[in-house]
Amino acid sequence: MDNIKRLGVLTGGGDAPGLNPAIRGVFYKAVELGYEVIGIKDGWKGLLEKETIVLSKADVDSALTKGGTILGSSRTNPYKREGGKEIAYENFKELGLSGLIAIGGEDTLGVAGQLVRDYQLPINGVPKTIDFDVPETDFTLGFFTALEVTTDILERLQDTAKSHHRVMVLEVMGRHAGWLGLFTAVAGGADYVLVPEKKADIEELIAKTKRALSDKGFAVVVVSEGAVLDESMLKDRPVDEFGHVQLGGMGEVVAQFLEKSLNTEVKCVILGHAQRGGKPSVIDRILPQLQALKAVEWLDKGQTGVLAAYKEGTIKPVDLTLVVGKNRPLPESLIDDFGVFFKG
Incomplete structure (x- = not known):
């Protein structure tokens, strides 16, 4: 040697x-x-x-x-x-x-x-x-670069939503924690956000989306991939070597739910790996x-x-x-503080 x-x-x-x-x-x-x-x-x-x-x-x-x-x-x-x-x-x-x-x-x-x-x-x-x-x-x-990407996309979706008088759903990453979802929604002025740390309030989601449609003619909702609206989606999904369920698609679930509940067209954009790339x-x-x-x-x-x-x-x-086996969820106090922007 x-x-x-x-x-x-x-x-x-x-x-x-x-x-x-x-x-x-x-x-x-x-x-x-x-x-x-x-x-x-x-x-x-x-x-x-x-x-x-x-x-x-x-x-x-x-x-x-x-x-x-x-x-x-x-x-x-x-x-x-x-x-x-x-x-x-x-x-x-x-x-x-x-x-x-x-x-x-x-x-x-x-x-x-x-x-x-x-x-x-x-x-x-x-x-x-x-x-x-x-x-x-x-x-x-990586977080702050990804946040710039997701916020930019949110702003672009608002332009399209306003032009077509429709509801748009943006799904961003966030398996266990909703930092990217919440910060994207706050930075870009979304109408509602769903994060893994807080159980979805269906009535509040519908009420806030309806209010946005009534007040300004469009709405944009941000969804963290780990947020759960329908737990049946997590069944029978493949897992990686660390035991993580492969996520993605919760935004579509939310979009379909809103489309049915509001009787209006709802489009979903799932950013996926586009959030990871770029300088x-x-x-x-x-x-x-x-x-x-x-x-x-x-x-x-x-x-x-x-x-x-x-x-x-x-x-x-x-x-x-x-660090082993642990993660860092959004503090409840932060969710509550920013919650003023998303109440129906």
Whole structure:
């Protein structure tokens, strides 16, 4: 075994704007500290299969303003594969890694936390998700860029709804938490919003939509994909390796319900993966780089098993075990405060 210090970096789960800036932050700090930087392809899948590339300055610099991830991603869970965690451990050692930075959401970070727990591997995390639902941090890369996209689409739908005197439903991402849905509705002036944290008030939904039609001749409703109007929709749906039901389509359920209840034409737009793509906003370039370089700095100093969280205006280390198996729902107080905009 050579004496070269090697730092691995991977991106897991759904892609999000800001992943490439985070990779760049890892690279620059690691090189400054004397590491060779190994990119692990396609998340935890790459560690299981030892699929890697040696990253260069040209790689990370050219990717700074680009969406997606130059390393690729997947939803592979080593703990759901036979012998997976043992393979991950052995490959970590065979690749000669001195440490690893995992950039991802609750699932990717959950695996990181489990590997730290089971094998004391030197791993730190950087939070990513456009759902904004990783606990213990006030910033997750990708959210604000996605919010700009969803708000822009909402405004465009309002133009069409007004022109045709109709109701439009916009479905956005948000499996367990309605941050993207609520903030889109507030920023774009939607007439109503349904989020996973609050049981749908059918009478209020109908009343507010009717009022909007009467007052201004059109209405736009925002629906988080994880909001439940009809629980039968969740039955018999396929699940991924982390046990998540494949979502999408609740917007259509709401649209069909409103069309029948109001006896008027209702159109639905499901944004789906369009929310993930595109170049990252300025904030999704700056903070991810800072979080990533701090994750590397701490690892080099022997502080491992932590998440580079943004809290109280600074980057702080948070124990990864506090993230495993948890999410960050909308506070009830925030739903109540913004609820003034959506009452019938």
